[in-house]
Amino acid sequence: MVSSLGKGIAAASLAAILEARGLRITMMKLDPYINVDPGTMSPFQHGEVYVTDDGAETDLDLGHYERFVRTRLTRKNSVTTGRIYEEVIRKERRGDYLGGTVQVIPHITDEIKRCIDAATEGFDVGLVEIGGTVGDIESLPFLEAIRQIRTERGPDQAIFMHLTLVPYIAAAGELKTKPTQHSVKELRSIGIQPDILLCRSEKPLPDGERRKIALFTNVHEKAVISCVDVDNIYKLPLWLHSQHLDEIVVERLRLESQVKPADLSEWEAVVDAVEHPVDEVTIAVVGKYVDHQDAYKSLGEALRHGGLRQRTKVRLKWLESEQVEYEGAAALSGVDAILVPGGFGDRGFEGKVLTAKHARENRIPYFGICYGMQAAVVDVARHIAGLTGANTTENDRRCEHPVIGLITEWRTATGEVERRSEESDLGGTMRLGLQECRLKHGTKAREMYGKDVVAERHRHRYEFNNRYRTQIEDAGLVISAKSMDDLLVEMIELPDHPWFVACQAHPEFLSTPRDGHPLFIGFIRAAREHKAGGRLLKEVSA
Template identity: 80%
Template sequence: MTPLIFVTGGVVSSLGKGIAAASLAAILEARGLKVTMMKLDPYINVDPGTMSPFQHGEVYVTDDGAETDLDLGHYERFVRTRLSRKNSVTTGRIYENVIRKERRGDYLGATVQVIPHITDEIRRCIDEATEGFDVALVEIGGTVGDIESLPFLEAIRQVRTERGPEKALFMHLTLVPYISAAGELKTKPTQHSVKELRSIGIQPDVLLCRSEQAVPDSERRKIAQFTNVSERAVISVPDVDVLYSIPMGLHAQGLDDIVVNQFKLADKAGPVDLSMWEDAVDATLNPLDAVTIAVVGKYVDHQDAYKSVGEALKHGGLRQRTKVTLKWLEAQELEGSDMAALADVDGILVPGGFGDRGFEGKVLTSQYAREHKVPYFGICYGMQAAVVDYARHVLGLEGANSTENDRQSPDPVIGLITEWRTASGDVEKRDDKSDLGGTMRLGLQEQRLKPGTLARELYGKDVVEERHRHRYEFNNRYRTQLEDAGLVIAGKSMDDTLVEVVELPRSAHPWFLACQAHPEFLSTPRAGHPLFIGFIRAARERKAAGQPLAEAHA
């Protein structure tokens, strides 16, 4: 049985359970252990694929096409293990599995109940996702005291009771607020949060105390006394300027030693090597250069919707010791403007999205970047906007559009595959009542790059793999026309049927590339991603050339 670290949260949400868990996982991995991670989310949605980014933030996609919680993005950025749909489980999926079994008669006529059937299914999913690893961290979404998380908490209580402390450890993340009027850190919320956990049979082994400032030893002793947790296991986790410094802070307080000793892993765990994280922190704090990148999207007021994009841009800067400042721009607000908001940036990125709101602003952004020779990086919807821009403003197809936004477009250069793959050439009618979930091209897929292109140069190989999440595609009926007009199709699916990457020749533009996939999902602070590294390099070169966009615009 894989030793399991169960991570819970108390007092308030958004304390950073996922990052704290991922940081501990990174330390254990740095000691030579094989580590995996898992998220148990209490919402009833089967997955977050149909949830609003305003409510839930980014939908992260795994190699096998699972649409998951954004915390899996944190996990994969901190540890090398590639995760799958097994690593993201919701209440909705648990109940779906149990109901399917009940309908098949698997329970032999028994009354199906939360205990044991729901909790048994939760435990089965945990075992399935964690088998074969030295250590697994399992994060429970939500906050202790929420009604919806009770089945998960009961399931992990059962695991600890059956397997004992050598195979299951409880780590609780809680808040120690600073009350400025009193000039004091207050431990009472933590005491009550632990009391709530103990009322359902869970005694934490470790407390991670989140606070604005380091928790003094006197307060740590007080917390230990009132929560029945060893003082050495009361860990201070203050706010930090650099996210990637957290592993060093946890290691300095001996958190990994607590885990190794409790699980008796000393024979497997070697000395820690956190040099890669130290390098990332040093590059962040001591940059040699700086650039400003505009991110033109639909959800910029809720930046968690673009969590991986923001991180990948910073990773691209880390590899070159370049500070990347992000300027978030609402695409809709650019419509009808003079585009002056783009006049002080060194590069422009248009990320993925859905729906017609702000799409025209994205098309105008592509046009501006193309005409003013600004480095442009389009991702998913950003690629589709670039294709529409090129069709309208270079090829002369004024009505060009995506059928997602205009079903009557005379030139649907972007559409569903079924809309341009019919034998007769007629557009098939869409079923607007079909489920939104499960209708997209999802997961890791191979693509072949064209020799001599910017994409091929950046990747350094002919065939690459990227993760996808989209429904609409480049319409192949316009491929020849657009290529004849100068658009370079730099990447295609392995069967040559789907366009994956478009770009402009470097004789026409210094750096203009757009891809249908989501390369941000494969970027890590350890290595970055070749497209993001290349994009930031192009932004640096533009800045070094001393030609501000305001001059180019004039």
């Protein structure tokens, strides 16, 4: 009924419980905006662009899904209005509709239903989240499509859950149910009767308000679920299970014969690790979107996951990279480690280079991701290799030493540099999705992963310029991972530094609270050791 209520986390939490009961679960996001995908949308407006194994650029809710369930999602699991209309128009141009008039009903709604079928086929349960709010004109085709699905499949094959707000009015000292009544009334006016209500509120829903909501919305009282604010989102599966939400879903979908009792021991261990840390570190995250931290949603979670594996509380100090440009190293004081994340464009890039230089010279643990790796390469090129004017061609196409550039700028059949001036299509030249790389023996990267070949998700356009490999390696930088064809530099590190590691991929996309990620676990361990003055710390298992 309003945005930012946490539909994605609530849906993912329910999925986690159903998965813990032995069901095969998948999840899907239907977004009402007309963009084909969020790949070219501003992080300030839309937050993080999450990337799947098959290279789809999706809504950040898919990150929540994958952190809560084991299922690996694909482009099938993220659909926008733009993508639906694009496909319908393609079919119309091809003549698939035999000259008929193309309309929202049935053509748009049929395409939505086809996408839902494709994404959920082969699973016991598919949770489909519809973005936007009740009453939005943009969401109406999606709502009409699910109304049709319910009619076609029946109430034991499709159920409706509505996430709604029960605000607490401090001046009156009361929870108010009227907004929930009106949003359900709006849904019922278009033919959708919710089976379950998730009532978001600051405090648990009293029995009186629960009965009132049930009476006015025609929802069974036990299906009015109190969904309170929690101080740790990983408590939500436990909370919803205590409210018997999974039992209601299993009963309504007639899955009793397929399920076992919920085993939430892994989630209990996660919550216990959060609530009973034995150590604490402060990590500086130096980026260009830190005023809108949803732009780094997976990154912040991955850092905390790295701490969970060691019962370490991770405090994040968000710093604008431009602030480092203005204030210098003083902006980085009082931290135990530094991370420079991905990004695009020249704004704040010099601050990222200065950050890498400060971490390198002062032996502070440094983790560079994507643009953070490129900033570290530029630092080493300028200040150790003696390549004055070294830069990335993303920011300076005519720099003297383009140590970072598009592959087309440094790789040709003759091996000569090809300096192109034309602009590339922002949405068409990205290296996206899961890519394998081979790790070099004797490196920190190989030690942390514990295997020779790993796969990580990518989202970038610019690469390490191979014409500078020898000079950069002679300066002391180790190339610790390369693509399987030996062409692309995937990871770098400094061997004479306590922990200076950077990668071109985005490992945060594969981190989960139950498993963590080797690089983030290693990074947080290095932060703990730096805080302790370099003394080796005994590992504490979560």
